[in-house]
Amino acid sequence: MLGIAMETFAARGYGKASLAEIADRAGLTQAGVLHYFHSKANLLTEVLDLRDATDIADLGPDRPRGLTFLRHLVDTVRHNAEREGIVRLYAVLSAESVTDDHPAQAYFRNRYAGLREFVAEALTEACALGEVRQDLDVIGAANAIVAVMDGLQVQWLLDPDAVDMAASTECVIEALVGRLRA
Known part of the structure; x- marks a missing residue:
């Protein structure tokens, strides 16, 4: 789900990316997406956190x-x-x-x-x-x-x-x- 949201935000920007499109691509309803993330803004925050977590993991402990x-x-x-x-x-x-x-x-x-x-x-x-x-x-x-x-x-x-x-x-x-x- 976060990967799909990441791709959609990257392609369309936050304003033009719709929860409906993200949900459809993930095989969920909008209500299903909102169940997990509560809002489009929270979904964006989770996507950005995933990006940072990936980069930090690549850096290693030191x-x-x-x-x-x-x-x-x-x-x-x-x-x-x-x-x-x-x-x-x-x-x-x-x-x-x-x-x-x-x-x-x-x-x-x-x-x-x-x-x-x-x-x-x-x-x-x-x-x-x-x-x-x-x-x-x-x-x-x-x-x-x-x-x-x-x-x-x-x-x-x-x-x-x-x-x-x-x-x-x-x-x-x-x-x-x-x-x-x-």
Whole structure:
């Protein structure tokens, strides 16, 4: 059921995805879907939680530290290139979430804050490990890395043959790290 909802939200966005279509594709009635999820907004939340749980499970129990975490981000992007539906879901819903009263707005606000925090923490660790200069603007660098990754996802979705997300992400991170080592 969550897989079907994920595909539908990814293809149509939250506003245009209907519970009727999701229910029909899952072989249920709308009442059946609502029995399990109580509302379309709750269904969306469960889909987003499933996406996060999958990504966290892929990371394993120990997050890489310092620049190793940035290399992990490149691996994540490479893996995302094999999961178009998940990437589309994230891109569509994150863009939609900037609208008033969108049910996923708080989720994406928190998600971006968490991503920036993870990247900033890794860059702070890299400073402490002597991998990069101590005077690094970790917040600015973290914002830039997250923005590049998201922007590349949108470009890749629109023209997958023209954009190699992993190579481009690696290029930007290597350029940033090279600048920070100087």
